[in-house]
Amino acid sequence: MTLPVALGPMLLSLMVVAPKPAADLTVGPGGHFATITAALAAAQPGDRVLVRAGTYREATLVVRTPRVTVQGEGWPVLDGQGAREVLVIAADDVTVRGLVATNTGVSNLEDRAGIRAKDVRNCVIEHNRLRDNLWGIYLQRSADCVVRDNDIEAHGERQTTSGNGIHLWYSPGARIERNHIRGHRDGIYFEFSQHGVTRDNVSERSQRYGLHFMFSDSCSYVHNTFRENTSGVAVMYSRGVVISGNRFERSWGSAAYGLLLKDISGGEISSNTFDRNSTGLFVEGSSRLEVRGNTFTQNGWAAKVLADADENRFTGNRFSGNAFDVTTNSRSANSTFDGNWWDAYAGYDLNKDGVGDTAFHPVRLFALVVEQHPAALLLLRSPLVAVLDAAERVLPVLTPETLVDHHPLMRPPR
Amino acid sequence: MITLDTIRKRFGVLDVLQDVSLALRPGAVTALVGPNGSGKTTLIKIVLGLTRADHGTLHVDGRVADEAGAYRKAIGYMPQAAHFPSNLRVGDVLDLVRRLRPGEATDDDLGRAFAMDEISDKFVGTLSGGTRQKVNAVIAFLFRPAVLILDEPTAGLDPLAAKVLKDKIRAVRHEGRSVLVTSHILAELESLADDVAFLCDGRMRFAGPVADLLRRTGERSLEDAIAGLMRSERASHRSASTVSAAIQMPPWRAPEPEGAA
Amino acid sequence: MNIVSLVLLAGLRDLSRNRWIVAYALCFLGIAEGLFWFGGTGPQVLLSLLNLVLLVLPLVALVFGTIHVYASREFVELLLAQPVPRRQLFAGLYLGLALPLAGAFVVGAGVPFVVHAHDGATLGGVAALLAAGVGLSLAFAAIATWIALRTDDRLKGVGIALGVWLASTVIYDGLVLGATAAFGDYPLERPLLALMLANPVDVARVLVLTQLDVSALMGYTGALFQHTFGTALGTGVAGATLVVWCVVPLALAGRRFLRRDF
Secondary structure, three states, rough: OOHHHHHHHHHHHHHHHHOOOOOEEEOOOOOOOOOOHHHHHHHOOEEEEEEOOEOOOOOOOOOOOOOEEEEEEOEEEOOOOOOOOOOOOOOOHHHHHHEEEEEEOOOOOOOOOEEEEEEEEEOOEOOOOOOOOOOOEEEOOOEEEEOOOEEEEOOOOOOHOOOOEEEEEEOOOEEEEEEEOOOOOOOOOEEOOOOOOEEEEEEEEEEEEEEEOOOHHHOEEEEEEEOOOOOOOEEEEEEEEEEEOEEEEEEOOOEEEEEEEEEEEEEEEEEEEEEOOOOEEEEEOOOOOEEEEOOOEEOOOOEEEEOOEEEEEEEEEEEEOEEEEEEOOOOOEEEEEEOOOOOOOOOOOOOOOOOOOEEEHHHHHHHHHHHOOOOHHHHOOOOHHHHHHHHHHOOOOOOOOOOOOOOOOOOOOO | OEEEEEEEEEEEEEEEEEEEEEEEOOEEEEEEEOOOOOOOOHHHHHHHOOOOOOEEEEEHHHHHHHOOHHHHHHHHEEEOOOOOOOOOOOHHHHHHHHHHHOOOOEEOHHHOOOOHHHHHEEEHOEEEEEEHHHHHHHHHEEEOEEOOOOOOOOOOOOHHHHHHHHHHHHHHHHHOEEEEEHHHHHHHHHHOOOOEEEEOOOEEEEEEEHHHHHHOOOOOOOHHHHHHHHHHHHHHHHOOOOOOOOOOOOOOOOOHHHHOO | OOHHHHHHHHHHHHOOOHHHHHHHHHHHHHHHHHHHHHHOOOOHHHHHHHHHHHHHHHHHHHHHHHHHHOHHHHEEEEEEEEOOOHHHHHHHHHHHHHHHHHOOOOHHHHHHHOOOHHHHOOHHHHHHHHHHHHHHHHHHHHHHHHHHHOOOOHHHHHHHHHHHHHHHHHHHHHHHHHHHOOOOOOHHHHHHHHHHHHHHHHHHHHHHOOOOOOOOHOOOOOOHHHHHOOOHHHHHHHHHHHHHHHHHHHHHHHHHHHHOOO
């Protein structure tokens, strides 16, 4: 093959797809356009719309041209004036970056978002600031989008007048990275969105869940921090979920969970830290989960595993400073605990292999009492409770006999 | 100096003291004697205000003894057994008592005689019983009260220390103060006592000068006289119908102290 | 110097050299320091010490206190024979027992937290633990004094002290637990809260827990608890009740001291 023969068709195809070179359309003081609306109308595929600093109060902006980049310079403010959605991506391969989208206002009729991607592919939403919007970033039937490095904050007062920070609905293959979300109803929300990757985000002070996802198989959540969310994190009705290296912190409340798993089958919960939650990990109706290498510290209940959960394996986790390490609602337990480290373990290791020679029963009698009579919690840390638990350990008659760690570690793993 | 008038005290069903009256003369040593359980200790505790009488009056230095206890300025007390907090130094204990009674005239004679300076840095817990008893005596004689009440004062003291203490008692008597002493060693009391009060089963069987007692019982020593009284007491117990001649004596009363008139 | 402080000072001087008191302080010091040494963080050490405070502190205050009052009997009589009012003597004698007990605990349990100040124990938590320990020391020293003043038989007195200890640390909570299970169908919040306040050991426990995250757990079992444990009110009520638990036995012991025959 010779070079000219190959170059010919390539040049030809370039001419067809991009009849003229990409242009920069400048909006704002000293720019080509006074309004973003006008610039978007004039934009050709591949163009960049550069928005200069200033406040723009326009009708909802809709990007209809593919491969357009809307880029703010000096944080231009796009103000919804409390009346409308701010920006909608309605074409493939659009990038939005450097904008401040604010003030959509509250509506009971429509889900107004700061930035919405609707029925598109490959959008990139990055380095934006979203302030006081009903919904922050909303991916609606949009595949393979990237949402990263955004800073999203809302001050909604009630769940009903507040939407989610990052909301995915039928949007598979999304990458949600390094965003910081505060004060929305749910920080990050996935529904019917498979194969997503969510990593390095911080989601805190959500009115409901820091992360909430349902019917979204094969997603992974890595190295995120979920902190002080009213109800913690809820993961439901999905398969093949990987949740690894996250921090679940300080979710206190009667219905608050560091991480709630409901009807999850086949997944991995590894190397996470559950710190100071009323319930660290709540497992209901889930099966074949590998729970390993996690750290549970200073939670009320480190792990609540209901009897309808089965074939879950807890290995190599460390439990310390929790009011209750493990509790369940029945004497028959179908999950196994093996080779974890428990700070309450008082056994010995004569052959020095690092594994305790006597088994550890992580379910305390008092935990079962409290399960049936919540008011008994008032006796938390009472010397009586210590006496009861000690007696139960010597002579287990009430706690689940199957829920036993036969190989408790003598030292915390890692 | 101290006048007890018809003092009564019951502990439960037990009549410990029944209408006991006694007066201590100034410038006299009164020996309080009686068998074990006769009520001597209770009588002393009533004088000190440690125990309250059910009935009767107590005058000290002409004043009625009151609840606030200021009358105890007129009393120096040496309890039978000395128990001080064992981790205090001798100096701390003496200092504490001195500070509890500020403004009272002090008397360092006994402290000097028992060389308190040399042991003031020692912890009470390390002292021998005799040395502790010396500290006990020093505390009783630390001030110049009108009345001294000494409960078995020489118990545990070596002969030399006992003599020092007895000399001190005589010196105090010489100064016109009253002293009430109990002791098991009647011979020792004989050399000290001017008056004797014999208590038995809660009743004052005899109270008066030693000479009177000797004359009435026809004995030559206090020891014999008291022993005779106790024997006849016991005999009267064994045959309740027999009335003992030896104890049919009206209680002796001291003349009212001049200061109280 | 007045009589109260003179007698108190003598008590302090005596007990600060008492080997049991010193051992008691060293025991707390050793255990707290040991917990830090073996990798405990501030809040964990706090909770471990809480168990010790609830169990060991009443035992020591009751048994040591009773024995101490008996042992000082002759000395007290000597002091009573001096021209000082009983009321002031009693105040001095009680404080001379209670303050060294409380002081030994504060030094033993407090110093490690000062040394490991960076280990994450909140100031509120440490303060609540120390306050609870001091409150329990004062309360049980008063109860011990009362027992010893009421009971002349020393063996019986120490027996009663042990009984009070067992009752207040374990038996009482056992009855509460039993009642909770038996009457689980009825609204229990108010009676349970009253029952908690009726036992100084429970009051001390609640006082410390209100300063820790886990207190929220108790709040979830009812609106009243939430109100009590979720706010400064709970800490205030628990603290005030502990004060009552010092004052009432002290008043009873004081009355006994003023009236009794020695």
